[in-house]
Amino acid sequence: MTAAQLFALSPLAALAIGAVIAMLLAPVTQSAAAARIAAATGLAVAALLEILRAGVPPAPIGALFTDDGLARYGTAYAALFGLAALVFLRVAGVAKEAPALVALVALGAASLTGAGHAATLFLGLELISLSLIALFAFPLTGMALEASYKFLVMSGLATAAQLLGVALIYAETGALDFPGWVGHGPLFALGTALLLAGLAFKFSLAPFHMWTPDAFQGAPAGAAALAGVVSKAAVAIAILRLNSEAQLPQPLWSAGLATLGAASVLVGNVLALRQQLLPRMLGYSTIAHSGYIAMILASGAPGTSEAVLFYLGIYAPALTATLCASAMLGPAPMLEDLRGLARKRPLEATSLSVGLLSLAGLPVAGGFVAKLYLFKALVQSESWILLAIAMVGAALGFYYYIRFFTAPFFGHGGIEPAPRHRFDRLLLIFCFGLIMLFGFEPLVLITAVNSALAVR
Amino acid sequence: MTGTALTGMMIVAAGLFATGVFGVLARRGILFQLIALEVALSGPALAFIAAGAYHGDAEGQGMFVLVLTLAAAEVAVGLALFLRIRRSKGSDDSDAVSGLKG
């Protein structure tokens, strides 16, 4: 292993070590803080290392793991927003193992983004799934158990399908690494279909989306953030890599992805229309946004990867801010509970509203430019039906986002939010700043994305 | 291993997977659903072995070992959840766990 290869794998190592130390400390020390600090340092070091390696030329590590711009962006993204989720993953009586699991999810996501081989793809996916199952169940309340059990059963089925898909492809092509997947037999097509199904489940696309709203409602907000932001981004980058490296049967792969995307945009937005519960509404809105990202991936327009990475960059702070704010309003904040929040807690109200504004795609926040990328990709690929569905989705989405966006400013009598921790305030300000920055000066994120993509 | 044998094995693997999925859909017991999940996972395991044999390289068996570890981990977490749900809900019927809806 040359020094360059070691340096390439160092962020993953940092994450792994952090997780192991957190696991070891948990039973030994009394205070839960020690494990949190260990996991946090692991995540922070990984993120720092990734940013430091920005300029370094890619080191060839072999088939299992490819160290290129996509992987680096993915790892940094996973570490950063894993850390953010860890900050507000605070549930009464949480066991001391939670921080370790967060680090494991980040590790899984990092390995998934770098996966060049079916094995690492499978390992990454399973690391994320199993840790999320445990994280969902932690509050040990009825709802949490239900959410985690449902996620367990369905992710088991999806993984089985994905494995069968890979096996079929392996049987046809004889290769397990992505570049080797070339061919056009029936087995290859069936395998790709099952692979797409497995990935679509983790990406919470339409027919496989059932777990997301329950997870967002039942699980602790931090776990939901991990599932909604970190795991979704990793899967998106994996699909991006599949698009570029593997020659999957074309009419099936992109048309399938487009259909699933369009379905999830419609289902996500329609189901969220009259939702009263904030987390459940956010669950449906992540389904809609996965639909938009799937549309960009399926459009095959020239700047797809730049568009996807930019969209993920905008989407993450918005969802984190809204989930953090909703975590503070108690286990199941309703629309009425938000009334008059602006007077009591201005920071939460503004960050929630700005986050929703960005998710809705209104001009002031970053979401507007993200929607520009979406429209640009769809228009350049002449896929007019997708454009129409995206517009209808945006219009429907507009309705339920604005209901929650305006609630804090009118009326009064909402619930009294929980006392705020120091780090939460910091996180909210960080996310608020990120959203407004990308809104007024999107150049910052675009240059970051392009420099990452430049590393081939 | 000839091509026809491969397709035969693949059909058996697909059959196993299908029974597993059907098992999850049909039976309401949590325990039975976990068992059905195991059956579903065994499908791809067989498929990997067959593909590896057909192409004559050990990667297939490597993947098989990975699938086994996943199955084991999955069952462990599943049983832990099963115990916790039985204590809090008092029944091992998966419909008892359907509060989140709408």
Place this chain on the structure above:
Amino acid sequence: MALIALLLLPMFGGFAAYFLGSRRDADRWVSIASLAATLAILIVTVAGGDDGRWLAKVDLPWVPSFGISINFALDGLSAALIGIAAGLGIIGVMASWHEIKVDSGLFHACLCWTVSATIGVFLSFDLLVFAFFWEAQLIPSFMLIAVWGHGAKESAALKFLIFNAVAGFGLLAGVFGLASMADTMTFNAFTLAELKLSTPMQVWLLLGFSLAFLVKLSVPPFHAWLPDAHTLAPTAGSILLAGLLLKTGAYGLFRFSPMLFPDGLLVLAPYGIALGAAGALYGGVVACGQTDAKRLVAYTSVAHMCIVLMGVAAGVEYALAGAVVEMVAHSFSASALFLLIGALYERTQTRDLRELGGLQQSAPKFAAAFALFCSALLALPGTANFVGEALVVVGIFQVNWPFALLALSTLIVSVVYGTRLLKGVTFGAASPAVVRDLGWREIATVLTLAAGTIAVGLYPQSVIGLVGPALKAALVPHLP
């Protein structure tokens, strides 16, 4: 740089008003100061502007990778509309001196932000920045209605927002379609204007653009948001909605449809005129049936805006001049009527024509003001409304005369609703007994608006001269 100042001054005025709060009316004076400063800068730029096609231009890159740049340009038409926007902003602040008490800092901030976003729309020549301000305008005006309105204000505000935002997405799709046609992706309106597109493509893109313009112009069948939004908004909100937002729709139609899609406009012109004529008649007839005074004026705005649509669709020199004068006239008369009805509502707590009446006895000055602006409403010659409508109708006579007769019939309908409003409010026995007459502040605002209406009415050359070069650019070359 003056153009950037035009845009940023009201915005900062808004922030200042929000932070200063309502101690000793600090927020009101700050917003008036910032809007007055904007007017001053505008007058200086117009006076000092070079007499070429553009009075002033500025072009700074914003997102080069997309080809988006802050490309502001000021000509006669934008100068007139920005002047009206700032002026109506000041009048809005003065009109809500007593009406807005609860968190008036945020109110004045939203008011100034709406004005600044509208100025952004009138200035920007980069299609994406145009779409940006087009959507950014909605949020503060939404807040104006939703927080300080009356009655079912939230649902009216939501209806307004959804109508316009969805149309805004149509505009975005159109803008993107057009921008992707250029070989290098650019949103600069001037380069896109040189693009020679095939006629069917032009028609499709124009439909996308005009969806947004028609919704904001509130032409039936897209007008459903206007009556609720106008009726339930506070006085200043209605003034801004009528004076500013409707004008952005008209401005967009006037500026971009002939500039970017001349052949498309040629194909869609007859449908435009037909829709305008039918819309004007529909608005007028529904206005006659209304019992709420403010709702009646709202429907008249629908009718007047349809006349502007007819003017632009006709594309002839007279019709375009008429459309511009009609825009200016409508700003004056609609905001004055909203002001008066708002003041009446403050005093009598009712807007129902069947209960009002008898202003003649108790408040002669009020009745005189109503008489003047109701005669403006029914397009009495000598007021700007008549000049606008007459020029539009003359223009349409040149294009095709059956529609012109239909357009003329709106003049008859305008008399019916004009007299209904006047009768309902001033004549008859004085039902709400004592009505305080107009205060000095209200008289000042009403007199300025009256002066504007009569001045443009008797000497329309002031407006047509200022807008001359913009007219020539908007001519559709199908008629001499």
Place this chain on the structure above:
Amino acid sequence: MASLLPFVPVSALLGFVLLALVPLRLRRGVVIGVGVGAAIVPALLMLPVGIVCVGGACETGAVVTILTIHVGQLAAQIAMSLDPLSVVAGITVAVVGALVMIYAGAYMSEEPVGDLRRFFAYMNLFLAGMLAVVLAADVLLLFLGWETIGLCSFFLIAYYTKRPKAVAAGTKALVTTRVADTMLLAGLMLLFLATGTTRFDGMLAGVGSIDAWHLAPIAGLIAIGALGKSAQIPFHTWLPSAMAGPTPVSALLHSATMVAAGVILLVRLAPLFAAVPEISACVAVLGLATAMLAALAALLQTDVKKLLAFSTMSQIGFMVLALGIGAPAAALAHFAIHAVFKSLLFLSAGIMSHGAHGDTGIEALRGSRRRQPLAFWTFAIGAAALAGLPLVTAGWYSKEAMLGAVLSSGLWGVPLWALAVAAVVLTGTYSFRVVFVAAGRGPDKSIAPWEGLAVWAPLVALAVLAVLSGFLVDALIRFDGGTPSELPWIATLLGAAAPLAGVALARHLVVYPQLLDQLRAKLRHRKVFRIDSLYYFILVRGFRKLSQVMAGPGGEQAIAPVLEAPPIDVVKLVAGDPIGRALVASATRLVKAVVAAFDPDRIDLLWMRFARALGRAWEHVHRIQTGRVRDQSLGLALGFAGLLLFAWGTSWR
């Protein structure tokens, strides 16, 4: 001299601005002083212009431009012209206006100060508007004045704002005249587009170049516009109900000046109508028909003000007849004379009814010869001039000039002349019927006769004018470029005998009043009058069923209270006018049906139903999220199946 013209209406305009828009508190004396003073100044300014013009200095038709508007390549000039028509009409309007205002100063002095101020403001604005119409040399100024006088008539008719009948009459007047105004606007626009200029002289010069196919509609539209303002047949319903306004308003607006604005416009555009003989023929026939029917209706009236309203309609019918057959100069002369004696009649009738406690019924005026001697004798002189008693009154000369023109106008001249003479007889009857009733003995209501210089001076001045101005008629016609027609002596003799026969018939009817009631009853069943009941049953009854269906139950209530009130009152107002009653009923039915149909703004309801449908869709869709693990995994399984099928389908190639 021409440069003086623009200043003539300015003083009246200043009067309006001072009284209406300046927010000062003015005392009653000041209000009356300003109001009357501002109205007299135009007359003082017009007199020197008239004298200079008579001296032959203004045949040139000098034009003074006030301001120009550049729209594209067009330079529209707003201008006033100094030609015989504008001078004659200008002087008439100014003089009659001044006299009526002086009278109004006294007549309206008991009104509250607020209303008085509003009254004088609108009267001054009207005077300014009328002068603008008369002096205008271009279309823009003409239409500006045209609409202003229309609006002022609305405000003045609805002066008694507390009476719903007056307000309804005002609205009806404004809406009906507005319909005609839009036709006029359309005509003028087409003419402008055809000739390319807004100046009258430029337009008339360009008339020759327009092909007949275009000229006919233009002339037709302008004719309808003009006749609408002058309350001819199809548009006449508003004039009788306009009598709800105060007497000076009826005297100035609805008898002398405003209703004649249409005639003045037709005189100014005479060359245009000369070029289109068919349209002029229709106009002539319409004029004659109005004259005959209005005279007949006037006969049946029981209210003096309504009688005078119908008589105005018939006199204008004569002028329109003269215009139709191509004698604008005679029509203009009759306009001037008619303005004088008709305002005299109104003013004196006003005083007589004042003497009878404000009751304007003809029976109530009985015995006012003793109560109001001055008013009675001036009324008698006015009636004589109206009937056109030979040699003595000015009315005869102008009527003779017109009848002469009718006689010598081609082959249809003689029958037209005969019908016109019949109308003259009727005119004589209805005018002198009032005089004889007033002369009879009646209960002296012991009210002090109404004296005072402000009342006395206008009456005497108008009476003198009504008698002496006859000699000016020939000079007036020659002055306007027309040639007084030489009549065979038989025609002049018959022309003279007609009024006398009328007077005799009036005497007979007053002595045997029951004759009139039989006539009234008989007429109601005559074929010519039953058409209105048929018309009523077919049109209005059918229409009411249709409107019920269209408006639907919901639509009716919203505007019922507003529209319900006027139709009944207005219809009662127009006693004895069968066609008018049917027209008004169907018009209000139409408006109610159309407005009601759109009242709840159907498009708005459509959008709301769409929004509710979305809500209901959500109700159904969100139920598929059952929450049970089995169903959710079923979603998963269906997803697998779908994708596999899709893969199987696409893998054939």
